Amino acid sequence: MPELPEVETVRKQLAAEIVGATICELVVLDLRCFEGPSWQGSEQVIEIKRGGKYIFVVFASGRGMQIHLKMTGRLVMEDFYETAKHTRVKLKMIDGRRIYYWDTRMFGYIKLVEDIARQEKMIRAKLGPEPWEISDKELSAKLQKTGRTIKDTILDQSFLAGIGNIYANDALWLAKINPRRKANSLKKKEVAELRKSIISVLDRGLALGGASDNTYRDFYGGKGGYQNEFLTYGRTGEPCNRCGAKIERIVVGGRGTWICEKCQK
């Protein structure tokens, strides 16, 4: 699933290809993946930003696009997508190149807005800090305020931005914390370990270009590499990398959760 490392990988690639370029047409193939007015004229791209799992494409005019890949969205510029079954939106540039928004399940979208700076500000107001923007002390204080499970809490985008199910599972395993623990029961040492672990798995994901467990692909249509290094995610019955006990699948907060019961107390 596109989480922070996957979205950041796409953002970087998108920026490298289209900052400075001009988009002259946007064709909507499925209305469910598009919001906003119909496309008018040409727009030069000046910057591609990211907040949590959101991408913001900034135009010189002040207008722009907010993009969210949700579960199965892909932002790609491979020719294959010109005629692919699930291509939902096409973007054409004056130099002839094309960008496609592809999404099987259509949860994601491209949203065209009049004032992208204002839109970005609005979204950011709802997002918590990214994991490296918060100190152990601040994180401890925030966690003290909630009795929810630690896994639910770190998956909450208004608490911390960017973490999804893959990295949440792996970070908790790395920190040796049971996902069912209440957030306010974590000791300071555990909070520090958790923050370090979250940053560690996100950095690893970033270094490998994300996780392509099933549907995720980068801007060039390629796969990431993190799926080959999952610590727990989806590894039901496989041995724990630390102690060799079997990884078990449980459900926390209604979501699939993988843990080593022996390591994560």
Added chain:
DNA sequence: CTATAAACCTGCTGGC
């Protein structure tokens, strides 16, 4: 405040 569930969707998998 918290918790749970449904809704949005399609494709894949497991059981029979």
Added chain:
DNA sequence: TGCCAGCAGGTTTATA
């Protein structure tokens, strides 16, 4: 081989 229930999980919205 085919059918169907169940599952995948980011986010919003509704309900308890």
